Each structure stands twice: as structure tokens, then as C-alpha cells.
Amino acid sequence: MDTVKLTIDNRAIEVPKGTTILKAAQSIGIDIPTLCHFELDGLDVHNRPGGCRICVVEVEKRRNLAPACVTECMEGMLVRTNSIRVINARKTVLELILSDHPADCLQCAKSGNCELQDLAIRFGIRENPFIGAGHEMSQYQVEVSPSIIRDMNKCVMCRRCETMCNEMQTVGALSAIERGFPAVVSTAFNQHLELSPCTFCGQCVAVCPVGALTEVDHTPKIIRAIADPNKKTVVQVAPAVRVALGEEFGMEPGSIVTGKLTAALKALGFDYVFDTDWSADLTIMEEGTELIGRLTKYLGGDKSVPLPILTSCCPAWVNFFEHQFPEMKNLPSTAKSPQQMFGAIAKSYFAEKINCKREDMVCVSVMPCLAKKYECSRDEFKVNGNPDVDYSISTRELARLIKMANIDFASLPDEKFDSPLGESTGAAVIFGATGGVIEAAVRTAYEVITKKPLPKIDFEELRGLEGVRSATIDVDGLKLNIGIAHGLHNARKLLEDIKAGKCQFHAIEIMACPGGCIDGAGQPLHHGNSDIVKARWEAIYRADREMPIRKSHENPSIQAIYKEFLGEPCGHKSHELLHTHYFDKQTTVEVDLGK
């Protein structure tokens, strides 16, 4: 490999050719401040506009200061990252950004977790010599959608959200608009997000350095519901939450906190603490049966069967194909997501069991996701206007609730989920990582098709963090071709292949967020540290290995609910409660034929 030698702050180093000054400095422990720059190593996420100029450094023989994030190291370069000229320039840049930024930090949802606030602290900003015209000019209305709050007065034009929306997700809801002080990132015609192709994946929120993009906060409603003596509160927790929540309380990334999490939810006062893993097992029964059904018909000679079957657990992915590929809406499984299956069962089977009226039950979900908020607000998941899941909160919101309630999370004793919607398997917990849903489905499909026990439970060939993966699973002679994509730009590639007839897959799993739910937009913010995502990923598979039962169809309480209530997977009752349908949401331009 070609290398270059240079000196940074009087320290000689050698780095591979093409390395930026920023990365070179990081490698020797020099932390150059950044704002617009954002990268997630190993997950194909890059935002390097070189726009904010907070990272400027002095390079000898160069007239102007150089932005470290986009300037490549050259042979013999002499770099100063902390000269008085550099420090003054950075401070001025910061003051100029702050001059057009509201100073309402105390009330801002990002306070304490804001990269601009961190910089203001780091540079000791006490007053600002500049008065931004922006205080009069960029007055955008705060916009609230079911998942995301957009306060564009706080936008610093780092354009990270635009990169995520256009390059990572290829959704195209966001673009830089206007110029000068009014310049912000927004939708076409600055319309409401709900009128744009937004999937509510929330990756824009996950990368926003400031309080311009935040999640809708349901914590006050949940406190009220718990305090209401006439309401029964039922809570479910998604798989990926248990490998990330600990980070909010200073624990190591990758800590599995299932027991403490359960204890905290009980301490908060929820009447029933259940597990989305339970309904993930239920999803496998329904989706797996649907897969086997479609495959059997296909192999029996019926070539009109819609294949490949696509997973439907991820609500942002569902929004994506409804907007971008509505002509393919017959391909995804009709199985509802685990969140919605749980809600449907909680407000029917379980409500009956505890003799509680539907409207007296408040069903809450804790999700690593912001699209789940949108999902539970969809009309098809309501009965007479009453939603199956009332509120979906993110991992971050749960952490806030726990802190507000004086609960010392780290010292909580482990507790178990309540019965009957709390029992689950290792197959369910891996739903939290890319490839997990399809692995869980294969574990069950194999045994159902062959009626033989799996020789090996772990399907290593389905795991990993590459954007698009494929594997062929030998199901007793039947070669099952599996595709996996995470990040919607990768999903788009697979969908275009299917459309062009270039696809040989029988089943495809798609997750909207890079890495799957472990890096969902509702998770603790990692500020670009991909080691945190990788630690969560490893923890998911560790949690699977620690489970006594690792196949969904062996979950005794799942077997019981089919016997007692649902009948057969994909049977009449299942169709009524556990399956859904999709819509065409594409915007099209048609000729006005007049009246």
C-alpha cells in the first residue's frame, strides 16, 4: 500500500495515501472538532460535504486554512491543528453558526446530546459578537408528523439528513432548499412530510447533530396512562432495545439488559410487561407458513405465485415499497409486523382473558424505531378508531422515563416478563439484526417442511453486515435461495433486479436501517461510532445462544395460543387479526381531462 509521511502537531506519522488529515489526526489521538462530517465505518454511511469549516487546520505553505475532513494528507505536509490562527478561526465559524441558531437549549429535545452544544462548551462561548439576520429571516414553522418533529430554525445545513435520505435510503424526501439565511433541508415545496415519499425510517433524526430533527415524544401520555386507575397498561419491548438501552445508563455497548429492562418497566407501573419477541415468534408462524404455502404451490407448477416473498416486519420498508414500488405490493408477506401482531392479540385474546374492555386498555410498545410510531397510527390497525397499539416509544424515550422516575437502572435486579405474552425464543431475538428474521423463518420452515430436526441451528451464512447478502439453504434437497438487504438503497437494488426478472430468490429479508433494528432511529445516539452498532450486533446473537428454546414453533405459549384461540397459522382467525394489506402511495402526474 502507498503511504505518505507527514507531521501533525510536531508528531511524525505515516498513513495510507488518500487518508484525510482528520482521520490521520484521529489515529494518533488528536480529536479535531467536526460538525457536518459524519461517517459510519463498515456500514457504508458517509457525509463529507466539507461545509461547516469547524475542522479547519493550518497547513504550512498553504495560504488558507484547510478543512481537515476533506483534505488528503500529502508527503511532507506540516499540519497544525491547534495554532492560535486555527483556534480563532474555529471560534469565529462557531459564533457565526450560533448567530443563526436559537439559544433555547434548556427546552431543546437535544439538550445534553447536541453536537453544536458540545462545541459551544468546548470553545467556551459566553457571548456572541454576531447578530444573525436569521433571527428574523429563517422562521420556519415547527412541523409535527406521526414520527418526526422538524424544527428547521435549528437546521445548521450540515446536510447529514439529506445524505441519509437520498444516498443511504434513496427515498428522496429531503433536499436543500432556498439560499442564504432561509436555506434549510426540507421536502419538495416545503410540504408536510406526510405529503412526501418519507418512510419515517428516521435515519435523518439519527444523524442530526442538533435539535432540528427529533422524534415525537409520547412519554407524557404514557405517564398519564399509567396514573389513570381506569386504564390497564400493557407494554411490549422489541428485541433490539435490550442490547442498547444499557448505553443510556453508562453501561458498555452490547450489554444485554433484558432482566433490568423488565424490572424497570414494572417499577414504572405498567400493569403487564410483555415481549415483542413473543409476537416475533408468532410472526414466524404466520410468515413461515405463508412462505411454505407459496413455495409448495410454485413447486407444484403454479408459476403465477408471487415470489420472492419479501418480509414485512419493517414499517419503513413497507412505506418505501408503497411509495416507490407499488406495482410490487403483492410480493411482501401479508403478515403484520410483530408490533402490530402483539397489539391485535393484546386487545382481543388478552383483553378477553383479563376481562378488560378494548378502550380501557392502553397498549404501549418500546421500539428501536421511529417508523413504528407511524405504523401504529395507520388506519388499518385500528378498530372503531381505537388503535391496536396506542403509543410507540423509542429506546431513548424509555431511558428518559426511567431517569424521570428515579430508577437506578444499573442496580435493578433481573426480572422476568409476565405471562402469557412474554415467553419467547432465540429465533425472535435475532429479529433485531439484519438477516435475523429470515434466519428465524428458515429454522422453522426447515423443520416444518422436512419434519426432521435441524442439524445446525446457527445459519452463519445469513449473518453479517454487508449491504446485500445471499445464501442457498439446503432444505432436504430443496434449494432455498435467500436474499438479504439492509439500508433502503440496497433494497432498491434487489427490487430492481426482481423487476428486471434477474432475481432467483425465493425469499428476501429487508430492513430499512443499516445493520437492522440495532441501528434503528430510536436507539441511543451513537454519533458515528460504528463500534457501538457492531457491539449491539454481537449481543443480539449472544442473546440468541443464551435462550433455552431457539426455534419459534417450539415456543410453548405460541403453541398454546394456536390451540386455544387462533386455530391454524394463516387460518381464518389469523387472517382477521394477524394479516394486513398494502397501498399504492406513489405520486403520479396525470392529464387533466377537464370536468
Next chain:
Amino acid sequence: MDKIIVKMKKEVREKVVEICNSFNNQPGELINVLHKTQDFLGYLPAEVQELIAECLHIPTAKVYGVVSFYAFFTMTPKGKYPVSVCLGTACYVRGAEKILDAFKKELNLEVGQTSEDGLFSLNCLRCVGACGLAPVAMVGDKVYGRLTPADVKGIVDEYRNLEANA
């Protein structure tokens, strides 16, 4: 939420598609496509931007991003008699701002607006190449030079009379 259907006239649709085709529907030609389309329509309404996005296979947000960035592009239809006041250097130093103010007052319009009856719109531009006649304004293709604020009412009345006698 259901499918969003945006409607437009057949001849507009055909013309915009033709313009996009003439640039091979290349995303890199967006600005040229917008220029030609605005030449033809006088402005760039939302539905036209949707159609251009569809033809060039780019997000509508990107099209709007460009339209809202450049002062030249407009989403409001121009008036039958579009008034443009030159604010180029030569005109500016010879009092163009006062001419602009006089038009604002006479037409009761701000820059970028169109009158409710659709007759007049008011815009600024930078140099029409008639610096010797500064300050200069245009109504449609006609150039008026060596203006003073007192001339403005007469110019506007000229078009008002034209309308009244039409």
C-alpha cells in the same frame, strides 16, 4: 393515505415531456430543462416540477431545491405585462432603486408578486446590456431607458389603456 394524483393540461404535459426528451432525460440537464420549461410556461408550478422529476428520475425535492435556490426561477405565474427593473451596477448607481420603489407603489406589488387581475408582475433583473440608457426597466420585451420615478405612472398607464381599449 391514498395515492396522490397531480393533474395538468394535456398540452403542458406533452411540451414538458418533449423538453425533457430533448435533453435525453439526463439528471445533469435539470437547469436547462427548467429554463426551457419556464420560457414556455412563464413559471414552474408544483405539478410541472413533479413531472420533470418523474422524467429525469430524480426526487421532486431535488427539483424544488434548484427552483428555490435560483432567483431566476419562479413558481408564481408572470403577469400579462411583466415589469422587470434592472438593478445592475450602472442602473443601480443611477437610481434604479427609486424606479423600483415607484413601480412597487404604482402597481401595489412587492418584487416577485403578480397582480390579482393577472395583468402585471414585478421583478428585478441584472443588466439587459443597455447601460448607456441607465436606469432601465422592461415591460415584456420593450425597454424603457433614462427613467425617472415620475415616468413610471405613464408607462403603467400605457398598458392599462391598452387593456381598457382591447
